[in-house]
Amino acid sequence: MVALVPLLFLQAAFGASVASQRSFRIDYAHDGFLKDGKPFRYISGSIHYSRVPQYYWKDRLLKMKMAGLDAIQTYVPWNFHEPKPGAYSFSGDRDLEHFLQLAEEIGLLVILRAGPYICGEWDMGGLPAWLLEKESIVLRSSDPDYLAAVERWMGILLPKMKPHLYHNGGPIIMVQVENEYGSYFACDFDYLRYLQSLFRRHLGSEVVLFTTDGASKTFLRCGALQGLYATVDFGPGGNVTAAFLHQRRSEPKGPLVNSEFYTGWLDHWGHQHITISASIVAKSLSDILAHGANVNMYMFIGGTNFGYWNGANMPYSAQPTSYDYDAPLSEAGDLTEKYFAIREVIGMYKELPEGPIPPTTPKFSYGKVALQKVGTVRSLLNDLSPSGPVKSIYPLTFVQLKQYFGFILYRTKLPRNCSENTTLLTLFDGIHDRAYVSVNGVSQGVLSRRDVLKLNITGNAGAYLDLLVENTGGVNFGRYNNDFKGLVSNITLGGEILTDWEMYPLDIDNVVSQGLRNETGNTSSNEGPTFYTGSFSIPSGIPDLPQDTYVQFPGWTKGQIWINSFNLGRYWPARGPQVTLFVPSNILVSSFPNNVTVLELESSPCGTQKCLIEFVDRPNINASFHYESDSQKLFSRDLGLDLDYV
Ligand SMILES: *[C@@H]1O[C@H](CO)[C@@H](O)[C@H](O)[C@H]1NC(C)=O
Ligand SMILES: *[C@@H]1O[C@H](CO)[C@@H](O)[C@H](O)[C@H]1NC(C)=O
Ligand SMILES: *[C@@H]1O[C@H](CO)[C@@H](O)[C@H](O)[C@H]1NC(C)=O
Ligand SMILES: *[C@@H]1O[C@H](CO)[C@@H](O)[C@H](O)[C@H]1NC(C)=O
Ligand SMILES: *[C@@H]1O[C@H](CO)[C@@H](O)[C@H](O)[C@H]1NC(C)=O
Ligand SMILES: *[C@@H]1O[C@H](CO)[C@@H](O)[C@H](O)[C@H]1NC(C)=O
Numbered sequence: 001m002v003a004l005v006p007l008l009f010l011q012a013a014f015g016a017s018v019a020s021q022r023s024f025r026i027d028y029a030h031d032g033f034l035k036d037g038k039p040f041r042y043i044s045g046s047i048h049y050s051r052v053p054q055y056y057w058k059d060r061l062l063k064m065k066m067a068g069l070d071a072i073q074t075y076v077p078w079n080f081h082e083p084k085p086g087a088y089s090f091s092g093d094r095d096l097e098h099f100l101q102l103a104e105e106i107g108l109l110v111i112l113r114a115g116p117y118i119c120g121e122w123d124m125g126g127l128p129a130w131l132l133e134k135e136s137i138v139l140r141s142s143d144p145d146y147l148a149a150v151e152r153w154m155g156i157l158l159p160k161m162k163p164h165l166y167h168n169g170g171p172i173i174m175v176q177v178e179n180e181y182g183s184y185f186a187c188d189f190d191y192l193r194y195l196q197s198l199f200r201r202h203l204g205s206e207v208v209l210f211t212t213d214g215a216s217k218t219f220l221r222c223g224a225l226q227g228l229y230a231t232v233d234f235g236p237g238g239n240v241t242a243a244f245l246h247q248r249r250s251e252p253k254g255p256l257v258n259s260e261f262y263t264g265w266l267d268h269w270g271h272q273h274i275t276i277s278a279s280i281v282a283k284s285l286s287d288i289l290a291h292g293a294n295v296n297m298y299m300f301i302g303g304t305n306f307g308y309w310n311g312a313n314m315p316y317s318a319q320p321t322s323y324d325y326d327a328p329l330s331e332a333g334d335l336t337e338k339y340f341a342i343r344e345v346i347g348m349y350k351e352l353p354e355g356p357i358p359p360t361t362p363k364f365s366y367g368k369v370a371l372q373k374v375g376t377v378r379s380l381l382n383d384l385s386p387s388g389p390v391k392s393i394y395p396l397t398f399v400q401l402k403q404y405f406g407f408i409l410y411r412t413k414l415p416r417n418c419s420e421n422t423t424l425l426t427l428f429d430g431i432h433d434r435a436y437v438s439v440n441g442v443s444q445g446v447l448s449r450r451d452v453l454k455l456n457i458t459g460n461a462g463a464y465l466d467l468l469v470e471n472t473g474g475v476n477f478g479r480y481n482n483d484f485k486g487l488v489s490n491i492t493l494g495g496e497i498l499t500d501w502e503m504y505p506l507d508i509d510n511v512v513s514q515g516l517r518n519e520t521g522n523t524s525s526n527e528g529p530t531f532y533t534g535s536f537s538i539p540s541g542i543p544d545l546p547q548d549t550y551v552q553f554p555g556w557t558k559g560q561i562w563i564n565s566f567n568l569g570r571y572w573p574a575r576g577p578q579v580t581l582f583v584p585s586n587i588l589v590s591s592f593p594n595n596v597t598v599l600e601l602e603s604s605p606c607g608t609q610k611c612l613i614e615f616v617d618r619p620n621i622n623a624s625f626h627y628e629s630d631s632q633k634l635f636s637r638d639l640g641l642d643l644d645y646v
């Protein structure tokens with residue numbers, strides 16, 4: 001807190017000196033924006049700094065600038081910056097202020113989507129899981145505990161943002177309050193009013209604050225608030241005039257703004273990879289620009305859900321590691337046909353910047369890398385769970401155990417002999433989200449949310465029944481955003497509720513970074529979730545290495561991979577559609593061997609085939625998928641392609 005004093009002092013001095021020259025306002029009389037007193041229309045693109053390594057921020061921003069964009073739009077994911085209550089992180093890939101400075105240096109304005117909720121297919125829509133420590137909390141409402149946390153967070157974030165506002169000499173022209181609030185059930189205007197006054201208190205009266213909602217009467221009803229400029233979002237292929245009429249109902253005068261014009265769409269594990277053709281996107285973009293409207297393309301570059309950051313939709317279905325989005329710049333920042341189609345459209349409405357477009361970065365296939373087993377979760381349990389188990393008669397959730405991501409091992413003993421098949425059953429769909437089940441280390445199968453609710457097991461009385469439970473991503477949209485993880489209801493064996501649990505929170509990322517001990521002496525085959533390690537060196541004598549690459553998992557099933565301790569994300573080739581994971585060059589080194597750690601949760605090829613992963617120079621995120629589900633249609637709600645425009 002003490003450190004804030006000189007910072008605030010600096011900001012005040014800095015702000016005052018430039019305030020008079022620079023301004024950004026809404027011009028209600030002429031249905032537009034005024035920048036420095038002159039009419040201004042923006043063409044913007046979304047990039048989430050949290051989905052691109054800092055190393056590549058400049059490259060991606062330059063490519064956006066060279067496409068003819070005036071501005072970029074980014075979300076601020078709260079849980080990325082406050083992983084534990086009161087513990088803040090703003091360095092490295094989280095250095096938001098550095099990102100803003102780069103945008104400014106490159107000549108891009110910034111539209112800041114400050115939250116607190118962002119959706120964005122990001123874990124829990126950016127809300128920290130620790131908010132659920134109050135079990136009855138109503139997120140995104142006037143719940144006093146929720147507001148207290150928001151107040152504290154915004155008291156850290158917004159003062160950092162203030163010197164970066166346009167009229168204070170920075171690139172931020174507009175700040176979004178909340179996100180698509182009209183799609184949420186609560187419809188709590190006191191909450192929106194509270195946020196409005198909180199944002200004003202920290203940012204002052206001059207900055208343009210805005211909201212964004214789906215272009216329909218239903219969504220704008222609870223999403224818009226007097227004093228926050230209401231904008232809409234809609235995708236290509238529809239009737240642009242009709243879509244903007246919805247904005248006009250809330251804002252009879254002022255600029256037309258589409259804050260999320262969808263250049264592609266999101267994916268889910270087990271569903272087909274979605275693409276939207278460049279020509280449809282280009283045509284609708286041209287239509288929007290011909291209306292004199294302002295537009296932000298969502299996404300201009302999607303990037304990657306590294307680590308555990310992907311979200312999920314309901315009925316529960318998690319998003320994959322790639323957030324490529326079929327955007328004009330690929331996940332790896334590659335220039336695509338869509339990039340050039342969009343650039344050409346922009347060139348019809350404004351002058352494009354002179355100079356070269358940064359080229360697509362080269363990719364390298366480092367080839368096959370042999371892995372070796374180092375131990376199972378079970379054999380390494382004491383290392384992985386330094387805090388040891390928490391005991392409880394009935395199971396506790398992740399948040400009760402203060403574990404917000406990753407994995408917890410739930411262990412109990414079989415209360416009786418189960419020599420015949422005995423059914424392990426989750427009541428009320430209570431496995432959030434997947435449980436890898438074993439008895440005395442012998443794998444029994446997988447239970448999974450909304451999918452597999454029961455399993456037959458066998459084993460003797462007193463044997464350890466282990467459920468390694470994976471949080472596969474917090475629900476990011478809608479009413480079920482308060483997504484508790486772990487065993488969230490009781491589980492029965494042969495009809496009796498299992499009791500006397502020992503729960504081991506696992507600190508896997510930390511242990512991986514310190515190096516896993518070799519515990520293979522203590523394990524046999526078929527022992528459930530298992531760690532493998534290996535290494536590879538960057539070949540010498542080839543210029544400009546290391547370069548970006550993709551890793552694939554032939555014969556592997558589902559798990560997590562770290563390279564040099566960087567948590568690259570989840571792989572699940574057995575389900576698809578994503579098969580390769582993007583490996584940015586900045587996590588690789590040429591001076592030492594690069595260390596790979598894989599946690600395979602289900603089944604590896606290592607016993608029977610070759611125990612290999614492979615680094616290739618081409619992505620594959622559109623393979624066939626292996627999951628039967630009727631829920632795909634339910635996700636089209638925000639596709640924007642088929643919204644009710646009437
Ligand atoms: C688009 O919508 C506008 C306003 O509702 C309507 O006047 C126009 O006919 C529509 N255009 C098409 C091609 O349907
Ligand atoms: C672990 O130890 C076993 C023998 O105890 C050995 O065969 C194996 O290569 C070791 N694995 C690694 C990754 O060092
Ligand atoms: C369970 O089975 C084992 C051997 O299969 C037997 O020794 C033991 O007595 C049985 N226990 C109970 C409680 O039936
Ligand atoms: C469990 O085993 C019983 C008896 O062997 C069998 O009837 C049932 O289909 C099995 N259930 C599952 C989910 O495999
Ligand atoms: C036990 O259940 C499994 C499925 O979980 C089934 O494949 C197997 O046939 C069953 N065994 C018996 C003896 O019923
Ligand atoms: C489990 O069952 C017990 C006894 O019925 C109950 O008190 C407890 O609340 C249940 N726990 C959960 C997480 O549902």
Ligand SMILES: *[C@@H]1O[C@H](CO)[C@@H](O)[C@H](O)[C@H]1NC(C)=O
Pocket residue numbers: 519521522
């Ligand atoms: C094997 O595991 C046991 C506990 O499960 C531990 O006491 C023992 O030290 C381990 N042995 C080796 C060789 O690591």
Ligand SMILES: *[C@@H]1O[C@H](CO)[C@@H](O)[C@H](O)[C@H]1NC(C)=O
Pocket residue numbers: 515564589592593594595
């Ligand atoms: C990989 O692990 C080895 C052995 O622990 C270590 O010496 C080396 O520095 C590691 N490489 C990197 C890039 O961290």
Ligand SMILES: *[C@@H]1O[C@H](CO)[C@@H](O)[C@H](O)[C@H]1NC(C)=O
Pocket residue numbers: 622623624
């Ligand atoms: C996947 O995308 C690539 C590159 O766009 C394309 O060549 C290929 O046909 C696609 N495969 C499938 C199965 O759609």
